[in-house]
Amino acid sequence: MGYFRNIKETVATIFEGMSVTFSHFMRRPYTVQYPDRVPIRIQDTLPFRYRGILEVDLEICTGCLACERACPIDCIVIDAVKDKDTRQMVLKRFDIDIAKCMYCGLCSEPCPTGSIHHTSEFEGADYSLESMLRRFVKTPVVAYKPKKGPETDPEVAPILDRGMAYLTDFAAGGEE
Amino acid sequence: MSLGGYDVEVQRPGGLATEEMTLNMGPQHPSTHGVLRFIVKADGEVMREAIPDVGYLHRSIEKIAEKVGYHGFMPYTDRVDYVAAMPCNQGWGMVCEKLAGIEVPRRAEYCRVIAVELNRIASHLLSVGSMGMDIGAYTPFTHALREREYINDLLEELCGARLTFNYMRIGGVAWDLPPDWVPKAVAFLDRFEPLIDEYNALISYNKIYVERLANVAVISAAEAIDYNLVGPNLRGSGVKYDVRKDMPYSVYPEFEFDVPIGTGEVGTVGDCFDRYIVRIREMNQSCRILRQALAGVPEGPVLTKVPRKFKPPVGDAYIRLESARGDMGWYCVSDGSEYPYRVKIRTGSFTATSIIDKVSRGVMLADLIAIVASFDLVAPEIDR
Numbered sequence: 103m104g105y106f107r108n109i110k111e112t113v114a115t116i117f118e119g120m121s122v123t124f125s126h127f128m129r130r131p132y133t134v135q136y137p138d139r140v141p142i143r144i145q146d147t148l149p150f151r152y153r154g155i156l157e158v159d160l161e162i163c164t165g166c167l168a169c170e171r172a173c174p175i176d177c178i179v180i181d182a183v184k185d186k187d188t189r190q191m192v193l194k195r196f197d198i199d200i201a202k203c204m205y206c207g208l209c210s211e212p213c214p215t216g217s218i219h220h221t222s223e224f225e226g227a228d229y230s231l232e233s234m235l236r237r238f239v240k241t242p243v244v245a246y247k248p249k250k251g252p253e254t255d256p257e258v259a260p261i262l263d264r265g266m267a268y269l270t271d272f273a274a275g276g277e278e
Numbered sequence: 279m280s281l282g283g284y285d286v287e288v289q290r291p292g293g294l295a296t297e298e299m300t301l302n303m304g305p306q307h308p309s310t311h312g313v314l315r316f317i318v319k320a321d322g323e324v325m326r327e328a329i330p331d332v333g334y335l336h337r338s339i340e341k342i343a344e345k346v347g348y349h350g351f352m353p354y355t356d357r358v359d360y361v362a363a364m365p366c367n368q369g370w371g372m373v374c375e376k377l378a379g380i381e382v383p384r385r386a387e388y389c390r391v392i393a394v395e396l397n398r399i400a401s402h403l404l405s406v407g408s409m410g411m412d413i414g415a416y417t418p419f420t421h422a423l424r425e426r427e428y429i430n431d432l433l434e435e436l437c438g439a440r441l442t443f444n445y446m447r448i449g450g451v452a453w454d455l456p457p458d459w460v461p462k463a464v465a466f467l468d469r470f471e472p473l474i475d476e477y478n479a480l481i482s483y484n485k486i487y488v489e490r491l492a493n494v495a496v497i498s499a500a501e502a503i504d505y506n507l508v509g510p511n512l513r514g515s516g517v518k519y520d521v522r523k524d525m526p527y528s529v530y531p532e533f534e535f536d537v538p539i540g541t542g543e544v545g546t547v548g549d550c551f552d553r554y555i556v557r558i559r560e561m562n563q564s565c566r567i568l569r570q571a572l573a574g575v576p577e578g579p580v581l582t583k584v585p586r587k588f589k590p591p592v593g594d595a596y597i598r599l600e601s602a603r604g605d606m607g608w609y610c611v612s613d614g615s616e617y618p619y620r621v622k623i624r625t626g627s628f629t630a631t632s633i634i635d636k637v638s639r640g641v642m643l644a645d646l647i648a649i650v651a652s653f654d655l656v657a658p659e660i661d662r
Contacts, residue, residue, distance in 0.1 A: 112485040122480045123417055132424050151438035151453065174350030206353035206444045212586065
């Protein structure tokens with residue numbers, strides 16, 4: 103009687119599957135209630151290498167344009183001109199179009215000082231496309247010039263340390 | 279008569295007039311796995327033909343390569359097959375290395391194999407889970423995605439992204455394995471391997487599930503070879519062919535693993551169930567490879583020095599590798615400049631699309647969902 107055997111097998115295998123499902127009532131859930139009921143901010147739980155929204159430390163940007171050249175989708179636009187009188191590199195514009203950026207991380211790799219880097223920030227939703235364009239240069243600034251010895255300026259030194267640590271830690275996997 | 283531009287035959291069995299219906303399934307359909315459109319001619323509930331309409335998701339990725347250069351194309355390869363992006367990364371790395379004759383450090387090869395096999399498990403989990411969901415069992419999908427989450431966490435720690443990894447570079451991998459990562463990966467494998475049996479208890483041998491898949495869309499071994507099926511779809515038809523075994527690349531010859539094939543245990547060799555169960559067994563084999571690779575990661579650098587202006591010599595190169603969807607081919611022509619002259623990507627989903635029309639003739643409309651799911655199609659991979 104194939105008909106009754108089919109019914110018997112169906113019921114048996116359904117109960118076999120259900121026993122797996124029921125065992126999950128006892129296990130701890132893996133899901134979290136984002137964004138309302140998270141014990142700590144998600145940004146703080148992300149691994150060191152997480153590639154979030156880009157940020158630029160203008161204090162240590164050398165204006166070498168390595169990031170602009172490395173970007174495959176041209177979402178970074180930099181205007182760096184050499185001042186004829188002072189013979190210094192002046193940054194007039196440093197824009198990153200976050201709406202275009204695909205978070206590949208190719209720009210932060212060639213940066214000599216770790217000025218352009220990924221943060222762990224990822225909540226970038228906004229109402230207009232214009233606000234996605236991050237303009238880092240408000241007024242023209244003089245680009246950073248790497249010194250021969252260690253950095254002496256007390257304001258720039260900690261930022262440069264952070265940038266260089268970012269470069270080395272990113273390769274090593276980061277120990278926070 | 280004509281209906282919507284398609285010729286429709288009018289049948290009159292016994293004097294009663296019935297018409298074949300031309301239906302449009304997709305592009306936005308929950309079970310066509312991305313945006314894939316089928317033009318289905320159905321007689322009642324029985325399909326006369328189902329023609330896949332490819333090209334809806336075409337993004338001209340191959341053309342983009344000609345503009346962004348060798349290094350810049352790496353993030354784009356993530357988008358070729360977003361479910362298993364690591365093999366695509368590796369493919370582009372391998373073809374450029376072959377063009378320029380670059381030797382990859384051994385540690386980098388191990389990193390690549392570990393990343394690719396983890397990604398293969400994640401891809402097969404999604405395939406197995408969505409197969410259950412397409413057929414009407416929602417629970418396996420949540421179970422499969424939960425384990426995929428753990429793999430995503432591991433890969434996120436490794437390369438900083440969960441889906442579009444951009445982990446590999448020409449000449450190696452971008453970053454070394456993080457400290458304490460290897461024990462975590464081994465702990466995941468310890469937890470994951472018993473869970474494969476749990477999936478089998480949960481869904482694989484469920485009578486209703488087996489009835490839906492067994493003897494549906496049977497593809498014989500000769501047909502599978504004729505239609506150029508690759509990967510798990512080919513092995514489901516009983517052909518023992520795996521690029522990792524038969525044309526070894528990277529460090530795969532150093533690992534011991536089997537190539538599971540379909541045996542027709544509940545129906546005929548080459549039916550939907552065989553293609554499904556081959557994926558389940560491949561996850562076991564990937565775990566075996568991962569254990570061997572994680573235990574034997576050699577010391578050394580992970581990236582050879584490659585100039586930022588990468589200019590391979592004039593010539594062309596073709597490489598093959600086993601992605602999660604089978605034999606993947608990468609062809610690149612270089613004219614000696616900074617930009618590739620031509621890039622061609624050959625993918626498993628595209629070849630699987632060609633046989634859908636043949637196997638779906640004369641089966642029920644609802645079985646088309648099972649057929650599409652069993653081929654594990656990823657729509658962006660079809661069109662590139």
